[in-house]
Amino acid sequence: MSLKNNIEKGRAVEDIAKRYLISQGFKIIDLNWHYSKNAEIDIIAEDKGVLVFTEVKTRSSLNFGHPFEAINQEKIKKIHSAILAYINQCEKKYKSYRFDGIAIIGLQNPKIEHIKDLGQF
Numbered sequence: 001m002s003l004k005n006n007i008e009k010g011r012a013v014e015d016i017a018k019r020y021l022i023s024q025g026f027k028i029i030d031l032n033w034h035y036s037k038n039a040e041i042d043i044i045a046e047d048k049g050v051l052v053f054t055e056v057k058t059r060s061s062l063n064f065g066h067p068f069e070a071i072n073q074e075k076i077k078k079i080h081s082a083i084l085a086y087i088n089q090c091e092k093k094y095k096s097y098r099f100d101g102i103a104i105i106g107l108q109n110p111k112i113e114h115i116k117d118l119g120q121f
Helices: 003-023 073-089
Strands: 027-036 039-047 050-059 096-105 111-115
Touching: 003 027, 003 039, 003 050, 003 096, 003 111, 027 073, 039 073, 050 073, 073 096
Parallel strands: 050 096
Antiparallel strands: 027 039, 039 050, 096 111
16 A cells, blocks of 8 residues: 555544544544654544543454554553643643543444543653
């Protein structure tokens, strides 16, 4: 798959996740917030006064593992650095913060799994 196709697929998957979060009552604040070349937060949203940082992963099927398997300790460390940077520069202060993961399996009739609070920061 070409880079352009991967970028388009990534945007489509993140759009599915964004629409899912909105349907769950989340307010989207930012998408694809870049902290560094290696650290990006896919979706930043508010959930009942909690600032939520969401990592979105996808697989077309489970043949090569679950999407959550791609959120390893190294990835979490990079995301936590980005989260702390975002919190430090954010003008609005929130009562609490959370790091969630969304797994999307398949693009046609996608199955969405949402895990809240993947790790402390």
